[in-house]
Amino acid sequence: MHYIVEAGTNHQAGLPRMEDDRMLFYVDPHSGVPIFRQLMDQVKLSIASGVLKPGDELPSIRSLSVPLGVNPMTISKAYNLLVHDEILERRPGKPLVVADLGQAEIADRRLDQLRENLRQSVALVRQLEIDEADAIKLYRELLAETEPGEKGVK
Amino acid sequence: MKVFEFDKVSRGYGAGDVLSRISFGVDRGEVIGLLGRNGAGKTTLIHLVMGMLAPREGEVKVFGLDPRREAVEVKRRIGYVAEDQELPDFLKVREVIAMNRQLFEGWDDSMARDLINRFELPPDRKIKDLSRGQARQVALLCAVSHRPELLILDEPAGGLDPAARRQFLETSIRLLNETGTTILFSSHHMGDVERMASRLIMIHDHQKWIDSDLDAIREGFSLALVPADAGVDGERLLSLPSCLCARRHGDLFHAVYELDPDTCCKSLRKELAVETIQCRSLGLEEMFIELAGRES
Numbered sequence: 001m002h003y004i005v006e007a008g009t010n011h012q013a014g015l016p017r018m019e020d021d022r023m024l025f026y027v028d029p030h031s032g033v034p035i036f037r038q039l040m041d042q043v044k045l046s047i048a049s050g051v052l053k054p055g056d057e058l059p060s061i062r063s064l065s066v067p068l069g070v071n072p073m074t075i076s077k078a079y080n081l082l083v084h085d086e087i088l089e090r091r092p093g094k095p096l097v098v099a100d101l102g103q104a105e106i107a108d109r110r111l112d113q114l115r116e117n118l119r120q121s122v123a124l125v126r127q128l129e130i131d132e133a134d135a136i137k138l139y140r141e142l143l144a145e146t147e148p149g150e151k152g153v154k
Numbered sequence: 155m156k157v158f159e160f161d162k163v164s165r166g167y168g169a170g171d172v173l174s175r176i177s178f179g180v181d182r183g184e185v186i187g188l189l190g191r192n193g194a195g196k197t198t199l200i201h202l203v204m205g206m207l208a209p210r211e212g213e214v215k216v217f218g219l220d221p222r223r224e225a226v227e228v229k230r231r232i233g234y235v236a237e238d239q240e241l242p243d244f245l246k247v248r249e250v251i252a253m254n255r256q257l258f259e260g261w262d263d264s265m266a267r268d269l270i271n272r273f274e275l276p277p278d279r280k281i282k283d284l285s286r287g288q289a290r291q292v293a294l295l296c297a298v299s300h301r302p303e304l305l306i307l308d309e310p311a312g313g314l315d316p317a318a319r320r321q322f323l324e325t326s327i328r329l330l331n332e333t334g335t336t337i338l339f340s341s342h343h344m345g346d347v348e349r350m351a352s353r354l355i356m357i358h359d360h361q362k363w364i365d366s367d368l369d370a371i372r373e374g375f376s377l378a379l380v381p382a383d384a385g386v387d388g389e390r391l392l393s394l395p396s397c398l399c400a401r402r403h404g405d406l407f408h409a410v411y412e413l414d415p416d417t418c419c420k421s422l423r424k425e426l427a428v429e430t431i432q433c434r435s436l437g438l439e440e441m442f443i444e445l446a447g448r449e450s
Contacts, residue, residue, distance in 0.1 A: 029344070030348070030439065031437075032372070032435055034368075034372045035349070036369060065327050065330075065331060066327050066328055067324075069323045069324060069349050071185055071330065071352055072331055073185075073352050077369075127432060
């Protein structure tokens with residue numbers, strides 16, 4: 001999970017941070033995932049995990065583009081799509097804010113995040129022709145290795 | 155109006171063409187990543203925009219003007235860092251900057267000062283006593299401080315360490331943010347291309363091989379892996395629509411298609427009746443190697 005990088009572990013000084021000094025965005029140009037999608041996913045993840053709350057302001061396109069080293073149009077594209085998906089809200093002359101999603105909505109979004117993530121594993125299961133029952137068993141085992149509330153896999 | 159435009163432009167040195175009948179136009183604020191193997195014609199294309207070369211056939215327009223006939227007017231509005239930038243090496247850093255300040259209207263002193271500090275350039279040192287990286291930073295400072303409408307960078311990363319490359323990138327992005335400058339840059343650093351470019355032009359075999367929005371490339375192309383023992387050969391793969399290249403790698407044929415992976419997989423399996431075909435998206439670097447590394 002590299003969408004939040006602890007302060008000091010990344011040499012790109014000046015990246016936007018949350019109040020508790022965690023970074024919000026990270027771009028990997030070699031991942032094969034378009035950068036605008038990486039940014040969209042990170043905003044969605046931050047909302048699902050509660051790092052970003054309804055009403056929180058997003059950093060401006062300009063302030064983000066230089067430290068991230070990314071074309072501002074790419075950030076604008078990510079923001080516009082998130083506005084279109086009603087995840088962010090545009091207010092005239094003010095920074096973008098996280099839309100007021102209800103609790104049920106946030107729960108849905110969390111499941112959406114997981115679904116997106118699992119799609120890759122499912123593709124791998126098919127590619128490697130792994131038995132479905134084995135795959136499900138493995139997922140249960142991995143879940144059992146961690147406690148609820150614990151972050152990250154051992 | 156296009157910032158610059160090529161209309162069926164050909165140019166070579168001696169008998170053959172390096173570039174053959176190339177056409178495209180660039181709008182304001184676009185960031186064009188120019189790709190191609192060494193010798194593909196990237197620098198030739200840049201020299202044509204700069205009016206340093208005349209086309210053998212066709213027409214080049216920059217800001218609607220002929221860059222050779224109206225060289226001064228055109229160059230005034232361009233910032234350019236050449237691949238092998240040569241600055242007068244007997245001059246001091248501050249003298250080179252003062253000279254450029256004289257040449258360009260709209261020189262922004264505060265921007266120049268800011269960059270001297272940011273790059274930590276020694277103003278009283280002679281160019282010949284600078285490191286290669288520092289000399290390129292002076293060249294970049296001179297190229298951007300008049301806030302050009304068009305910035306051209308030929309291999310900006312060449313010979314720079316990662317921190318200096320990053321500064322090139324950040325300086326270009328600042329200019330894009332503040333001035334809406336159009337940027338044309340050639341690079342072998344795919345990471346920089348992915349970060350900066352909005353559009354990608356790849357030159358191969360004297361032609362424009364790819365000319366596409368960067369996101370469309372990442373989502374609209376796929377690599378098909380076809381087992382070599384499935385009874386399908388490279389010719390067959392190439393004959394299918396939207397195939398860009400196909401070649402054998404050990405037990406597999408690799409073929410690049412201009413289709414998203416899902417569609418690609420379904421249509422190939424159906425068309426070739428081979429169920430073991432697999433398709434996936436591919437990064438820019440991989441795509442470059444698949445395309446440019448193929449035997450022509």
